[in-house]
Amino acid sequence: xxxxxxxxxGSNKRRSQRxxxxxxxxxxxxxxxxAEFQEDTMTLVLNAHGALIALAAKVKEAQSLLIQNKGSxxxxxxxxxxxxxxxxxxxxxxIEFLQPTPHFWHISFPPEDWSSALLEGKAxxxx
Numbered sequence: 001x002x003x004x005x006x007x008x009x010g011s012n013k014r015r016s017q018r019x020x021x022x023x024x025x026x027x028x029x030x031x032x033x034x035a036e037f038q039e040d041t042m043t044l045v046l047n048a049h050g051a052l053i054a055l056a057a058k059v060k061e062a063q064s065l066l067i068q069n070k071g072s073x074x075x076x077x078x079x080x081x082x083x084x085x086x087x088x089x090x091x092x093x094x095i096e097f098l099q100p101t102p103h104f105w106h107i108s109f110p111p112e113d114w115s116s117a118l119l120e121g122k123a124x125x126x127x
Contacts (some may be wrong), residue, residue, distance in 0.1 A: 017109050018047050025053065029065035032058045040070070044092065048102045048109055050078060054090040059083065065095060069104060076104050 023046065028038040037057040045052040051067075059065065061080050068075045077098045084092035097104065 018045050019107065019109060020045050021107070023051075023105060024070040025051075026068040026070055027053065027055060027057075027065055028068075029057075029059065029063065032060050041090075046105055048105075049100070050081070050094065050096040051105075052084075052092055052094050055093050056090050058091070059093060064098075067095060069106070072106055074104060076101050 022042040022044070024040065024042055026038065026040050028036070031037050039055060039057050041053050041055060043051045043053055053067075059080050061083055063080050065078050065080060066075055067078050078095040079098060080093055081096045082092075082094035084094070086092075
């Protein structure tokens with residue numbers, strides 16, 4: 001997941017909605033020291049283009065990884081787009097799929113205007 005892009009009006013616009021959900025995944029690749037690793041972890045946040053995960057393995061931006069959705073056993077090539085802070089021996093790592101894979105997570109994402117529709121009163125309340 002990349003940082004939001006800023007438009008000429010200064011508003012943030014993402015390519016797809018983020019969903020806070022834990023999905024079990026297996027991640028493999030090479031650590032910064034060159035040693036290969038395979039680690040089971042969970043997503044922290046995901047979107048149609050990638051995810052934020054917590055890894056014990058030390059990785060760096062732009063490196064390639066292989067992520068596997070443990071629920072479907074589907075693998076997908078991805079790259080590290082952000083390495084965040086570490087806590088309890090794990091580092092937050094944002095990954096982005098190399099190829100568009102909108103159904104990798106096997107969930108339905110909310111529409112792009114979902115949160116703004118609620119804020120602007122466009123949503124119809126459920127009775």
